[in-house]
Amino acid sequence: MSLSDNTIGETVRIRKRQLWDRFRYARQDLTEALPQIPGVAYAFISPFFILFSVFLAFPVFYTLYLSFFEYQGIGQGALIWIDLGIFWIEIPQITNLEFVGLGNYARLISDSLFWQSVANTTYILVIQVPLMIGLALALALALNASFLRFKGIFRTAIALPVSANIVAYSTVFLLLFNEQMGFINYLLTGIGVGSIPWLTDPFWARNTIIAAVTWRWAGYNMIILLAGLQNIPQQLYEAAEIDGANRWHKFRYVTVPQLRPVLLFVVILSTIGTFKLFAEPYVITGGGPTNTTITIVQYIYRQAFVNINLGYASALTVVFVTIVSIFSIIQIKLGGEN
Amino acid sequence: MREEQRQNAVWMFLTYTFVLVMVLVMLVPLYWMVVAATLPQSEFLQFPPRLFPGTAFFENFGALQGRINFLQSVGNSVIIAVVYTVLSLLLCSMAGFAFAKYEFKYKEKIFYTILATLVLPIQLLVIPLFLLMAQMGWTNTFLAIILPWAANPIGIFLMRQNMKSIPDALLESARMDGASEFQIFYRIALPTMRSSLAALAIILFLFQWDLFLYPLVILETPDMYTIPVALAQLTGAQRIYYDQIMVAASLAILPMILLFLVLQKQFVSGILAGSLKE
């Protein structure tokens, strides 16, 4: 007997509601059900917020401030000072800043290398994030399966890449994917495919970066998704089974909705992480060949630490943050807040 | 019945195969890293590539330890990462709890602001932060590394997300029994968050473990270096000391493995129902 998807979905939904009621779960409607105990709330938040304001807010505002200036050299005197009685904080003027207003931003618009880096980063992002999340999800589901043995070992093994030092593992990939001497091409020629110019061809160089990043972070994301999966009450699955749901139905009607917040979390985090990609292209390809793998943050680093154009680097950062924030907000909206 | 059994068997086979292949893919580069650690540099840069470990591990390790005090940097990294993880877990879970379970003014705005900082690339934060630390006289201290990101946006995001699913009824009944808010947090909310806390612990530990540019600039004396900073001293202008880097990287994995093992128990199927039995 086959039940139509709709009926099953319907049944699961009703069951679910009954379950929730039965355990007297309140509706997850924040604005109605939550207590207003402001004092306590602030107490809980304050340690977090104090550290946050001091250490993160200041650099942010400083960067924003710097973006309107061109760095001219070391200055004397203080930028601002705060006299708090007991102690005295002085932020030295680190530069003779020349106010250029929107000059840095104007330059940015016509900076072809910047836009190249945007294109590179986007290309990598669009392929790497779905690939990795898909992989992580599949692995999490696999490792959550009741029949699977040795879960602990598998879990550790798959998550292990994340513990490799970035420079070290990038070097390993550099050597593995070496065109003449690397292991990968050795295998490929062995099975008759022939060697691929992993690092000297733009298309393949990007793929190498994608492979490296995916390898490293898939296990990490798997762990997070696994935790999310394990938060789903067994009863929901049991209820669904009672109604004849098969594997696919269970996945679609129980797992996915329950997992959505965590999945969204992982997607947003990975997207931001890949947007911020720096170490892998820096070590493995150096941004090449011919600037086809240079990422936005790599370009910012170059401006700040090699060319020492702090003002311009700050402006680039502001634009970068804006782009990524917009992207993330869109993702949140699309993903839907639970 | 047999059809179902067969389908189940096929499914199990596929799943196992998939997992095993992935395990292989994940482990091969790491295996190679360890092999590289056991060979002298001239030998492992050969073609065809060497696949089996050699015997030069202790030699390479000796060279490594001689050039940079690697063991000490491991110690430093571990101390910093552990303290950071515990501190940040506490702060993030407290704040996440508040965001998930209380109402207060500007809640949404504050939350999104915090989240927005996630996007910032660390490269540019380094210079203002260094300025700040220099002013406060905190350069070359562990404190300077632990504090800035103790308020970790990822942490608060994850905690809030997961804490939302704690049944309010549970908290209400505790309140009615006269428990203080902090007790509610500590005794009721936290225990149900085991897997999430474990996942967050890994995220936080790893974040701190990997941190490179900022510690590079803040830590001034070699006895304070963390692992990534110490390793950075091995990539010179010309010669990259592959053998030593691989030894260091192989050893650096061990604390992470330890962490995973320690947190294993927390990754149990969290059944909320269980906590309601009382």
Next chain:
Amino acid sequence: MASEIDGWGWDIAARSLQLTAEEYNAEHDATVQIEEFGRGAMKDRLQTNLVSGSGAPPVAMLESIDAQVFIDTGSVTDLSDRIEEAGIRENFVSGTWEGLSTDDGIYALPWDIGPVAVFYRQDIYDEYDIDPDSIETWDDFIEEGQKLPDDIALLNLPENDLNGVWRYQFRQLGGEPFLESGEVNINSETSLRVARKIKEIYDAGVATNIESWSSSWFTAYGNGDIAALPAGAWMEGTLRAELPDTSGLWGVHLPLAYESGGSRATNWGGSNLMIPNQVSETEAARAWDYMMWTLANEEMQLLMFEEYGLFPALETTYDSDIFSEPVDFFDGQPVREVYASVAPDIPGYRFTADTPEVSAAMGTNLQRMIQGDMTPEEAIQDAAETVAENTGRDLA
């Protein structure tokens, strides 16, 4: 003077400083402590410290190519008074000062330079009947290179540093990347000559395009798949350290001229020492004292040269016997003479704070040129325009 100071350097350069610091500490009532860093790590850190005004050491290593970038931050001490007082200016190779000076002063003391020579595998030259003495120009060189079989290249054009290749040849022909009045000049006729020559070399089929310093690169030279390596004198140290098995197989000849009788003197690389201006007077005084001891002192410079292969910028050392000594690694050839023969004639070169832009643009475009995506004219013109746009300078 302060009795204890730090110094920063990377790699073997740092180690060579440690050597001289030992000597210094023994003879003076002071402690100079040299710290060795990874090159990238040190630059990141130094830059941050300089820019934020704290944390920099009294003595720091400064590579010639980015000297102007650091000087431009306004955080480096002007040494011109001290140099004049010590009267040592004439003792150094004259071509080294330009990159360390601005209109307002001189900001570092030259340490080592990289007079360019061609390191070649004697065994390969002999096998294929290539006579180094008969090679004077690039045309000669390429012609001889045709004698090599298909699987052996004459030289390498590094895909990651074509800018370096361009720069040493451009300098050899007297080119200046920027005019005195500041305009961008990398699209000059001279530059075009160099770009065309690079293309010619590649099209003649005698060059590989491997990333320099990569494992493939080392392996290729180690195996004898590439016959010659034009590089700065410091390359000797690298060859010895990385390819010890090839000892005795190498020789050195002068770099190629563009035309018969043309200049064969040019430079690739080199470092200097500087004093950040955030340190106290007493520390700066000690730093200067140490710098003089190490760099303006023949004995110390020769010590660093002998131990670590750092070719002194101190011209007065060139009449030392050490230069005529036979060197085993080069099968007994007194190679130091070769370097010393061209060093005094090294032309000056106008590095600026925008040199990194030039490096990036040139490197990218020349690689594209080699790959056939651009003509030499397009390559240098586009590079010049990019630099001009990014730096707000005019084109010459």
